[in-house]
Amino acid sequence: MKIAVIGGGSTYTPELVDGFARLGSMVDELVLIDPASSRLEIVGAFAARIFDHYGHPGKITWTSDLDAGVTDVDAAVIQLRVGGQDARISDETFPLECGCVGQETTGAGGLGKxxxxxxxVLDVAERIRKRxxxxxxxxxxxNPVGIVTRALxxxxHKAVGLCNVAIGFQRRFAAYLGVDPSAVVLxxxxxxxxxxxxxxxVDGVDRLPGLISSFxxxxxxxxxxxxxxxEMLGNVPSYYLSYFYNHDKHxxxxxxxxxxxxxxxxxxxxLLEMYRDVTLTEKPALLGERGGAYYSEAAVGLLASLYGHDDSAVHSVNVRNNGVLPFLPDHAVIEVSARAGLEGPAPLxxxxxxxxxAGLITHVWGYEELAVEAAIKGGRxxxxxxxxxxxxxxxHEYADALADKLIAAGRDHLAWAR
Structure with a gap:
């Protein structure tokens, strides 16, 4: 398989490369694509050393030419960040001026992103479809994966959204239980x-009540x-729910x-300075502080299932609702556990x-519907x-002020706002 990584110049890319080097035997070529050529050169050379270190027979190539990079690929992973960390910092700060949480994937910051x-992403996807x-x-x-996947x-487009939240829980619960992570189905x-x-x-038995009781x-x-x-919910919320349950504290x-x-x-x-070291052949421990734990395992596992190498694994993916949650329309994009095969993901x-x-999901889904429309059509x-x-x-007071702040902060990246 030939796989393209759009946003391949990210300092996070070696995490993904490490996963393919250890687990991705089906990969013949991994193409890293990024307009930031200087970063890409550093990350690409390090990625090649990682493949060599593990003895992976595939090759690493890199290019700043998107069209050339996606030509004849079997699959493409999109992990780009428009505006870089400066835009993220803005997303995390301007909402605070109105007393609202500043976060890059939810609230006003999430909408800005x-x-x-x-x-x-839609432009990138169209070029992938053609080549x-x-x-x-x-x-x-x-991110925001649900909104982006809905637009795709x-x-x-033949697309599926991927998040690393569930695989992190799977690994943690497996460690508590002393079992292999693959034994835990969430x-x-x-x-x-x-x-x-x-x-x-685990073996068809729900171990979550005991995990909550013990840990x-x-x-x-x-x-x-x-x-x-x-304890009241009887389940484990994602840490992003903390922004809802503890908003003012944040x-x-x-x-x-x-x-x-x-x-x-x-x-x-x-990390970039570390990657320049030609003797470095394994991902450094510092990369673990960058975020996105277990993303490589999630990505490699999902690709393996989609291309017929493992149709028994369960993945947590973003897909059309199609009746899974009866209180949402079929066209909504939800995140659920699913098995995947050549026909795509099939939710459990x-x-x-x-x-x-259900109420909170419905409320946020309503926002996401409007967010997709705003992202595609623009307009204050x-x-x-x-x-x-x-x-x-x-x-109204907050939404009115935040609309102006969001547009002002993102004007360089919003064609309709210039």
């Missing part, structure tokens, strides 16, 4: 970055949600403090959700309406 990202092999899959890891599917459901683990099945405080600390909420802690984007920018600068059965989970009125619909904003 969606507006910048969706048009770029890749027929039937090539697009694996989207670009609406445009007729009942993972919701929208991207708005999910809950409702069951953790509740550790789980609570991991997801930054009070233990009382975890705002208070963020005021005057360095943003996550600032920390990542510092890590990236150090989902039992009815509790009203509080659409931006304002999406912000007003978001449960973390929801008031």
């Amino acid at each position: 969606a507006l910048r990202t969706v048009p770029v 890749a092999k027929p039937g090539a899959w697009i694996i989207d890891f670009t 599917l609406d445009a007729g 009942d993972h459901v919701g929208l991207n970055h708005l999910t809950w683990e409702r069951r953790a099945l 509740g405080q550790d789980i609570s600390d991991m997801v930054d949600v009070p233990l009382s909420i975890v 705002v208070r802690e963020s005021l005057g403090a360095p943003t996550r984007g600032q920390r990542v920018a510092e890590i990236e600068a150090t 059965p989902v039992t009815p959700l509790a009203p509080d989970l 009125d659409r931006v304002y309406r999406a912000l007003l619909a978001h449960p973390l904003i929801g008031q």
Whole structure:
């Protein structure tokens, strides 16, 4: 297989490359594509050393020419960041001026990222469709994954969204239980970055109640949600639910403090210097602080299943609803556990959700519908309406002010706003 990685100059790319080097025996060529040629050269050379270190027979190539890079690929992974870390830092700060959480995938910051990202990803996907092999899959890891995947599917692309939240829980639960991660099957459901683990099945037996009973405080600390909420729900919410359950706490802690984007920018600068070292052949430990744990395993595993190498594994993916959650329309994009094969992902059965989970999912889905429309069509009125619909904003005063701040901050990347 020939696989393209769009955004291949990212300092995070060696994590993905490491996964393919260890687990991706089906890969003949991995093409890294990025317009930042100087970064790409450093990351590409390091990626080649990783493949050599593991004795992988495939080759690493890299290019700044998107059209050339995606020609004749069997699959493409999109992991780009429009505007880089500077845009992320902006997303994490301007909402705080209105007393709203600053985060790059939810709230006003998440909408800002969606507006910048969706048009770029759609352009990239169209060029992939024209030049890749027929039937090539697009694996989207670009946030906000649910919104981006929805835009890709609406445009007729053969795409699936991927997130690393569930695989992180799977690894943690397996460690608690002393079993292989593949033995743990999660009942993972919701929208991207708005999910809950409702069951953790091992040999068909739900072990989650016992995990909450024995490791509740550790789980609570991991997801930054009070233990009382975890016990009341009887499930484990994604740590992104902390922005909903502890919104004002996050705002208070963020005021005057360095943003996550600032920390990542510092890590990236150090990583690039490390990658220049021609003796470095394995991903450095510092890369673990960059975020995206287990993404490589998730990506390699999903690709293997989609191309017929392993149709028994369960993956957590973003796909059309198609009746899985009866309270959402079929065209909605949800995040669920699914088995995947040559025909694509097939969600596992989902039992009815509790009203509080279903209600919050429906509310955020309404925002996402408006966010997709705003990202594709533009316009201040659409931006304002999406912000007003978001449960973390929801008031005219905030939505009105945030619309102007968001547009001003992202103007360089919003063609309709210039």
